[in-house]
Amino acid sequence: MRVLVVATNATPKGLINEIRTGRHQRIDYLELAQRFGTVHHDYNALRPGRLFRQIEDLFRCDIRQAIDVALLAKRGSYDAVLSLSERVGIPLALLLDRRIHHMVIFHHGMSPQKLRMIRTLKLQQRWDVVAAISRAEADGMRTALGLDDQRVVALHTPVDVDFYKPSRPSTGQEAFIQSLGLSHRDYPTLIRAMRRLPHISCHLRVGSTWVTRRGGHEKEDLPPNVKLQPFVHPDVLRQCYEESRFIVVPIQASTQWSAGCTSVQAAQAMGKPVVATRRPGLSEYLIDGETGLLVEPGDERSMAEAIESLWNDPLRVIRMGRKAREWIESHYSLDRWLDKVQQLIAQVVCQGRLPVSGMPR
Template identity: 30%
Template sequence: MPRDGTRGPRKDEAGQAPRVLLVKSRGRSRTDNAERAIRQRAGEEPRSLLLEEVLGCDVLDEFEVTGMAGWRGRVYKFLPYFVAQAMEAALRSRSYDVVVTWSERHTVAVAALFACFRVRTPHLALMFWMSKPSVRIPLRIFRSGVDRIITWSSLQRFLAIENSGFSPEDIVLVHHPVDQEFYHPGSDEQTIIFSAGSTERDFQTLVEAARGLKIPVRIAASLVVTHDGLRTATKDVRGQLGDLADLEVGPLTPAELRASYAAAKVVVVPLLPSDIDAGVNVILEGMAAGRPVIASRTRGQIDVIRDGENGLLVPPGDVAALRAGIEYVLNDPAAAAVLGRRARAYVEANHRLEDFVEQIRENTETLAATKPRRILTIPGR
């Protein structure tokens, strides 16, 4: 049993737990899982391995496929990593009761292979952006290659049902998780305005809103990704946000990130207009730390903050509205404390990491008992 009390894999009537293959990216981390597990047990970084521990699953990441020996390893080195992972997942699928994918790219690639080659192993996808054309169109064609989607965006769930041929029971809505043990209220003195993130961020609006407040602004960011239709742009924001005094911009370690939340008078999440729930990680981490959070009210960021109850929402790109929200928090410490306490209570009631992991496990166990039928779908017919 994991140290947090979450149960391990549940066994079926024959005494066997479902065999699960998790297909995912390791992201920018180059640390092996053994070292990461040591750090997480010591409380030095969030418990990102908890899902793998609870499922008792095998993990197929990019390092697994590119490090393979033999002809497959040689072939995989010439392919995009998510394509190589999907091919390997299809080849290994008969050894598992469920294949779980965690990203849009992995989901589309596995769905295509499972539908085309009629792989009968159930496929569970964890996704947050089904409306993107490069995801929506392939999912409609290879719809039968995905047996269930778990998402934490109510808008994206609605759009997938409307546009990609999924029935409501095929898309499970859950609360986005945050490690409420790692991010928690601290006793540090609050001295800064803090922000962080890498997707659809509008840090320039924050900088302009904070101008003249005479309080340090710290932004944990380097590369910021923005999307406009089919175009994706990546920009290094370090040194690009103007001449604001006491502005610090750069990446932080998990421990430094936690300390920054603890030191924040207010956590600000300025967003560009989008139909995804960009900013949800930082919003929840700030709330878990018991800090007042101000975020942009975008079309997609609608599932966490209740304006005036557990945080504040302002229109995207509105410098004056963001300035007013920041000043409200800075000038009324009692109201800020109330927002912070309500935010922490909300996280504990709705967004615990253990609850998210339990929902994933329950869905893998349900799918393990099924044998899907695979067909191709021609759009418009």
């Protein structure tokens, strides 16, 4: 079974060595390529083209990569292509030889524009399996695209629990809380919440390995208890998690239902509770009241109350942190995710393309 793994990012120089030496978490597409005994395709394979990249980033659609992959898949006699993002999965649906099976993982499956494009071009007929990164998004895409249960699956993003793991027990009395990440963050609401809590120190690490945009905090006057910290390498990031009493992940109310999930997972893997915004997808990445607390979008008062209640209860912080580590390790480990992806691809290749509900082949 020949499978081509497609990643929509560039692989930094030296990354493999950093993983080998334990300075970086394992990466899904590298692990998949190794499991399938195959190669992966990423942005490093494309010719430099700044203008093309800007246009593709604007429309969130990797047309050049789709063209490359379609040619490579046909020349290499691949049985299946696994697109790890809809950025390449959508244009590739139009270009890939229909005899080659195609599975695509959607990270923003409830985007009205994407759903409209898929329905207009009837792209749902081109994919063997559509994987959404939450049950809520899988259900939404299933309904919006008229697909049956076998064609749309929930495939929650994984975390490398061997990399993100606590080196020492939490005291429940660490000196500050922390919020990290960039994608769809609602830092203004968190900053306003922290103004209500002058006795609690909060560190903001605004940044991302995968996206570049403004964080939303730039126009806010930071209170004295909120400190901006630099974005750091994953090897240092582990220490940042460990030094925090707990983690806050404020998310905007948008159609990006699972935004923030990787930060929520990493925090729990490090044995830290999480205060997060209640979103249809993100809510599946913690257990409200057991591994973290959920608050409504844009509600600074509720966020402040959740932060203060957890801050004032060190024993609860310890208890929730332990539960969080156990839950993430047993449900969302990278190895469990790899097993599931392998199983899905094997089923597709062995059984052939499944019919689309209500639509002819």
